[in-house]
Amino acid sequence: MAEAIGLNAEQHARLRLRRRRWKEFGRHVVLGLVAFILVAPFYYVLLASLKDSTEIFSYPPKLLPIPPYFGNYRDLLWDTGFLRWMFNTLFVATSVTVLKVFLDSMAGYALAKIDFTGKRIVFLLMLILLMVPIGALIVPLWSLVSSFGLINTYLALILPPLANPLGAILMRQFILGLPRDLENAARLDGLSEFAIYWRIVLPLIKPGLVVLAVIIFTDQFMSFTWPLIATTSDELQVLTVGIAALRAHGGANYGLWSASAVMSLVPIGIFFFVLQRQFLARSLAGALKQ
Amino acid sequence: MGLAAATRPGGLRLSAEEHRRLRRKARLRRELTGWAFLAPMFACFVIFLVLPVMGTVWWSLRSGGLGGETKFVGLKNFIDLPDTVGAAAAITNTLVFALISVPSILIGALAIALLLARIERGGSIYRFLIYFPVLVPGVVAALIWLFMTNVDFGLFNQAVKALGGKPIIWLGADHALTVLAILDVWRNVGYWALFFVAAIIGLPKELYQAAELDGASAWSRLRYLTLPLLRRIIFFAVVVATIWGLQVFDTALVLTSGGPGTATTTVIYRVWLYMFGATNKIGTASAISLVLIIAILLLTLVQMRLLRGRGGGD
């Protein structure tokens, strides 16, 4: 066909290469633009957090924070309960993550490897209610938790999220991937079911556990609706609710708000930078080799 | 090796009843083990998910206030729903919101994914940047946007000013819901973009090579090859993104406080208002909660049916 156009093979190859390069350039342009649009607001907010109130309102806006103004951060950390909120969030998120990893892996083990009546119904029920969010259940949940007298306690924040069946379903999937003969060998070696779970299954689904932990932690970190109504006192506020309260109370203190936005991103930013390889890369294989 | 008899060394040594008894004991042990593993998680599941779902149904049939006396009113809350201004508006707002945000998110995500999947270098940097807004709590995203949509010095109007236009009231009654939807797009497009990238990378490359040899243009390759192959995945994304979209609350609260008026009051927002604002609207609150739950359940069931019908599995 190249001959038909009157080009020889080499010219054709060069044309192809050039075309490819242009396409690649085009992709970079578009993606760069998109990435810019998505990330620019953060820089904007970072800037604002380092400006005092006069600079924020100035036009044209300063693009570089020189000299940086740290007053907003001081106000945030000293005058608001921000640090307390951060602690609460991290405490709750960690507690839920640790608890749920064990609860869900145990449930997943039962669903995957043990035969008992009602297993299928339980699993089906979990699949059906999987997507029903806590937000849609706040009326009865609030009533339930308050009737236990647990409103405004850490338990109120930790217990309801344990109900989410995603973890159990995910764990079941991972555990199903383990060869059946492996647990049979363990049974013959004299392990109790719990020992099989603890010594054989858990070590071998470690990548799955990491995935689960990441999902749970991020979810808890960002959760808002339930903590909003489950806690009433300032001491127990989680980060998201606290920041929303900043908005509700302090009339338009943009500097403070920006600082809170930036500070709230720090833990997640660290978390994900560290986990970036395991998270955004593909290989979760490893120990799951048959 | 002298034991010759290879068949029938005698009848069973234990009676049928003894066998039944022992078998039952062994089976019981196994059942208990299974439930012992399942119980902690399942208990939480029942107490904090199943029971509340039933509780929503129960409360939706009653009228009264939280913590106060309630009385049974049957389906009155549902019948009155279209007339209950706040509740009806909440449902409409939420639907409109989803209608704007979900297609925008997914089309944008798909477009980004198509580019990302083919990019040769720097892919992981783009991935990280594009995914970044996903990691941001809704309230923080709303704060950022609150800032940017500020009429006087917000980024948007500064850009508009620079282009010579007049400042727009972004969060006014006409645009608030749309802005809220765009916020949602900004937050979520990265998630679905990476999702689609994984799916696109999984497509068989030979088909594309064959198509190129056949002289198919990039556009027809997209239309006749990529999209049909991704049909099930796209459908899955539509359902899940919609379900998530229906739950919008935190951004609405922080960005616009549900306003102006009730322009951005969504379902969950309205439920919250009823719970702690009004004194006797608990029935209505539960009714619209139930509407939301049923919508989600229907979407889930449709999803399950379609995923199972076409060859089953994930």
Add this chain to the structure above:
Amino acid sequence: MTRPDAYSGPAIELIEVAKHYGKTTVLDGVNLTVAPGEFIALLGPSGCGKSTLLKLIAGLDELTSGEIHIAGRLANYLKPAQRDVAMVFQNYALYPHMTVAENLGFPLKMSGIDRDIVRGKVETAANLLQLGAQLDRFPDELSGGQRQRVALGRAIVREPYVFLMDEPLSNLDALLRVEMRAELVRLHKRVGRTTIYVTHDQVEAMTMANRIVLMKSGVIQQVGTPAELYATPANVFVATFVGSPPMNLFTGRIENGVFRGPIEAAVPSGLKPGLVTLGIRPEHVEIRNGGLPAVIDVVERVGPDSFLRARTAEGAALTVRVDGATRAKEGDRIDVRFPLEHLRLFDDAGNRIATVEES
């Protein structure tokens, strides 16, 4: 499970063992007695139930009905670890996150045995199986043959009453398989424990076992020594499954004391007229003038032997074994004869008819 020292009865007894999955019958009334120290092969095509039977003996699956006795004690309701059996799995089932030494020592560790004793036993087993150099490696660093030996070692350290092996050699390449086969036989002679060995490969069964249990569709077809199964197969299935190339079989009728069918042959006296299947092994078919005429289709040379695939005038196919150096070629004419003493006759249901003339 404490082993009763004074026990001298059968090592394993299977009484009317049956296994159903819903409507499907996997095992249908299996009865078997295994003597202590015997090497029993459970042989049969895939789906015949041999692996299921092994799992039932191990306690990894539940019987639908029947009884299993190990060392004289009812084992039905005992947990696998209580039955004093050890199993070698087809896919080895080694713990991927433990070293070879840990894999070998694991069952002992679980029994609470003192660490030094465990180490001693692990070393003994490792030396026995030439795994000494691999003790600190992980399963994914080992070759197939090494992994298989670790699986074997893990069973050996437990010093169980019975060894159960589920096609342990089927994942190895042909050369290694032959080597390990000899190794296993040697081990059995040395360690001397009752072994039940599942395989679909009749050569394995024939060379390794004291007795073979041939199964098909959940039913035992025949139990006997390899020689017995070969020389006196209980039915047509056994006759064709054991021995390669398989026994020649012809279906026909006995009329007036003569077999008439695709071939005509003299048969032992005293047989009732009716439908029968006549069988004779390729090595027993004699080539002698004056017999049934046949033409050679193919000559298969396999080294020490050659097999002539021939066809009679009526078109009946038969296989004859001759010496490897034979000069026969396609198209040659031969005359064949079937000596009476090597004929095997099966009734219309496929079961063997005993004849007086058998040696």
